[in-house]
Amino acid sequence: MTLVAVAHGSRDPRSAATVRALVGAVRTVSPGLDVREAFLDLSEPKVGDVLARLHAEGARTAVAAPLLLGSAYHARVDLPGIVAEAAERFPPLRVSVADVLGTDPLLDAVALDRLAxxxxxxxxxxxxxxxxxxxxxxxxxxxxxxxxxxxxxxxxGCLAAPAFASAAKPDVPAALARLRARGARHFAVASWFLAPGLLPDRVLGQVREHAPGAPVAEPLGADPRVAELVVRRYHEAVSAAARSA
Known part of the structure; x- marks a missing residue:
């Protein structure tokens, strides 16, 4: 069975480079597992193209593992739709969709290490x-x-507040204001992003404007613990598919 690691995609080449490094880390964590990278948008190869290639190679089963931190539109709609379309085009190929990475304790630890x-x-x-x-x-x-x-x-023991780079409130300036109102004397930003790109850069710009000098952590990146979680999500999907067979 093949693990297709599915990232969002970005025009920023740093994002795709990070995804490829993470796929390399997944191969290190699980040697012998066939791992392919794919992207939903803006980067190559696209998910549908990777599934078509697997079909052409004679593959019968695969798991699409979203490299996504939240269960939002891409995880709930885009990826299942692409997989359903592939099932119609390539009937012998059965593709399961794994759960998102989520706010797992492994990622929690990576983010805290980045902050430190x-x-x-x-x-x-x-x-x-x-x-x-x-x-x-x-x-x-x-x-x-x-x-x-x-x-x-x-x-x-710190004060903490969420902030969002797009589509939701509060944004970074509003989160900083809330923390100031709660008594924070100085600030830091934890990066709940998988890879560098436009949105992390937007956050960095807002921090420089509204909290100059505040440290900003790096994204989670290709840490072995992230790779370990990707492999775990893959095995969970394989087990779920076996139970429903």
């Missing part, structure tokens, strides 16, 4: 941490980020 590497101490009670994410028109996806920020505040 940027010079922030989440145990500082005067620190206001903005947990910056993509944002979605699907409220449950945003709620998951808000719960993540609340967990960090409860567990680590």
């Amino acid at each position: 590497a940027a010079g922030a101490d989440p145990a500082d009670p005067e620190l206001g941490v903005v947990v910056a994410a993509v944002g979605s028109s699907h409220p449950p996806a945003n709620d998951a980020v808000a719960r993540l920020a609340a967990r960090w505040q409860a567990r680590h």
Whole structure:
């Protein structure tokens, strides 16, 4: 069976490079597993093209594993639609869709490590941490980020608030204002993004304008723990497909 790691795609070449590095990390975590990268939009190869290639190679089963942090439109509509279309075009090929990466503790740990590497101490009670994410028109996806920020505040002692780069409120300036009102004396930004790109750059620009000097963590990237979670989502999908067969 093949794992098709499906990323959103971006015009920023750093994004695709990060996805390819993550796919390499997945191969390292699970040697022998056939892993292909694919993109929903803006980057190549597209998901449909990868599935067509698998069909041409004689593959019968695959798992499309979304490299997405939230269950928003791309995970709920775009990817299942592409998989359903492939099922009609290539009847012998059965493709399961894995769950999104989500706010898993593995990613939680990576994000906190990135924050510490940027010079922030989440145990500082005067620190206001903005947990910056993509944002979605699907409220449950945003709620998951808000719960993540609340967990960090409860567990680590800092003040924390979510912020969204698009499609949802609050944005970074509003989140900073809320943290100031709650008593934060200085700030840091945690990056709940998988890879660099337009939206992380937008967040960085807003931080430089509204909280100059505040450290901004790097995206999660191709950390082995992210790769481990991708492989886990793959195995979960394989098990679910076996139960429903």
